[in-house]
Amino acid sequence: MCVRRDVYSGRRRLDGEEHEESLRAANNYAASLKDQDSFEEARLLLRKTLPVARRVLGESNRITLTMRKIYAEALYDDDSSTPDDFREAVATLEEIERTARRVMGGAHPLTGGTERELRYAQTVLSAREVDDVISVCEGVAAMTPWYA
Numbered sequence: 559m560c561v562r563r564d565v566y567s568g569r570r571r572l573d574g575e576e577h578e579e580s581l582r583a584a585n586n587y588a589a590s591l592k593d594q595d596s597f598e599e600a601r602l603l604l605r606k607t608l609p610v611a612r613r614v615l616g617e618s619n620r621i622t623l624t625m626r627k628i629y630a631e632a633l634y635d636d637d638s639s640t641p642d643d644f645r646e647a648v649a650t651l652e653e654i655e656r657t658a659r660r661v662m663g664g665a666h667p668l669t670g671g672t673e674r675e676l677r678y679a680q681t682v683l684s685a686r687e688v689d690d691v692i693s694v695c696e697g698v699a700a701m702t703p704w705y706a
Contacts, residue, residue, distance in 0.1 A: 562587040576614045581607060581621055588628050597636035604629040618661045620668060623654050627672055630654070634679050644683040651676040 566583040573580050584607040591600035604625055611622040630647040633639060639647075655676055658669040 562590045575607070576610055578615065578621070581611045581615065581625075584611075585621055585625050585628065588625065588632075592628055592632045592635065595635075597632045600632040601629060604632070618657055620662070623658055623668060623672075626650055626654050627668070627675065630679070631675060634682060641683070641686055644679060644686060648676065648679045648683055651679055 562583070566580070566587040569577065569580040569583040575581075584603060588600045588603045588607075591597075591603065608622070608625050608629065611619070611625055615622050627650075630650040633643040633647040633650075636643070651672055655669065655672045658666060658672055662669055664670075
């Protein structure tokens with residue numbers, strides 16, 4: 559992870575933050591942070607670099623799409639993720655999947671990987687929403703006297 563951070567810093571100094579290689583290095587660094595469960599750091603880095611990637615490379619660029627996918631994963635992989643985080647991740651992955659399919663085709667690894675992550679995130683979100691409903695019902699039942 560330190561190597562990827564150093565590469566990213568070096569690329570930014572050498573080429574500037576808007577250069578494609580700097581953005582690729584940011585993408586790789588964010589992926590390393592996420593893989594090391596440094597979710598907040600990954601999200602912070604991507605919040606800073608994603609607007610640049612969108613502006614410079616465009617919404618349909620592979621690097622931009624991959625950065626967005628890593629951001630979505632950092633949202634829902636975090637144990638402290640909220641239902642809103644999951645909903646944002648699912649919405650983001652749905653959009654990435656549509657764009658990747660249109661631009662790169664269904665056989666592209668990014669498209670397939672995004673489909674898998676989307677199914678997983680949807681499943682976890684559904685399970686969490688069911689758990690939330692059950693928790694609310696249990697809470698109401700606990701507040702209601704048994705003789706009511």
